Amino acid sequence: MSLTAEQWLAHLKALNFTKKFKIMNVCGGHERSITHAGLRGILPPNIELIPGPGCPVCICPEEDIYTAIQWATHENITLVAFGDMLHVPVNVPKNQARSLEQAKAAGADIRPIASPLEAVKIAQSQPLKKTIFFAAGFETTIAPVAAMLVEGVPKNLQVLLSGRLTYPAVQMLLETGQAAFDALIAPGHVAAVMGAEEWTFVAEKHHLPIAVAGFSAESLLAGFYSVARQFQTQHIALDNCYPQVVHKNGNPTAKNQLNQAFKITDANWRGIGMILKSGFSINDDFKEQNARLHFPNYDDQARKRAGEMPTGCDCAKVVLGQLYPNQCKLFGTTCTPRQPIGPCMVSDEGACRIWWSAGLRK
């Protein structure tokens, strides 16, 4: 029988941790559960929880959003994207659309969707017009996009792919000495698709405690207890606290479809820079569906420079788990969900927005 949240917490307290111990999560869903369940407030005082790279919208390169805005404005197309992407601001002169939402208000045909299935339906409903699906996301979102392509899409549907893998960001932090955490909670649903195995490098190569967790308070507290115990006993090995949904090798069909449709490439993360083997690009077999090959390229060096985080916004550091959201000077002063300065205040998975919506202030 599994333990309750209270029992896990009692176990954690019984470890009598005296040292400061910082646990990073890498999933916006985890951060939402942790913040809204108030888990930070009930843990022993020296155990800290810091949000890390768990928000794909936050790190989606500005040049991709800019490209989507330009295509939607200048080409005769319908652009569809997951809802969060519509609100992300980019750096442009005042007379230009700052976000997909503003481009839509100015007349561009831009529609929010919740599933690749909707992109297919929209393309089918207007066979004479091109539909471009701006697909940004981590593995849990990009695997369904691969499935959509492998299953077959209408000729007039193309994809602007901006997919990222989660673990290479953690690997980069560990390998460049920038890691500001003592242990890691691995993302439950990314691991459900890609397999828990993907995360063993944290324990084996870097000798840091790690556990995969689900989204309930029980599963998260089981994860915190597991990494704290690993640290204390120095028996460090990947633990799976979400075995109902996460298997060692993940979902074999999904991984196969990802391999068929996409290859893994080096990729730019907004405000962070290139991370080796952290992105997806569309394989040649699906080149007819690759919008980047059929529409003008706006992804030049000048754009990449313009595409850093806005001045004063610490989103890149927040994403890397180096600062807490409320350590940004703009948090809650000039930057709020109503008037976001950086992407971390836009997305439901952005740490700044999660903290703000849970009532956390300075």
Place this chain on the structure above:
Amino acid sequence: MCLGIPMQIKEINYFKASCEAKGVEREVSLFMLQHEEIKVGDFVMVHVGYAIQKMTEEEAQSAWEVYDELLAMEN
């Protein structure tokens, strides 16, 4: 996006299923679960309209509770 929703399968038509969660029905693709035997009544974890993993009823219940709590607090 990464917070999946557990749903119960009501009807299967090749790779398309009609699934239900708390009285709401949605079309869900089973295309990513071709390695599994899936039948009406099973529970699946759904992300952006695609079932990514099978799950037990018990796990589905606990995930729904988390979801309810989150939505209640965010609204």
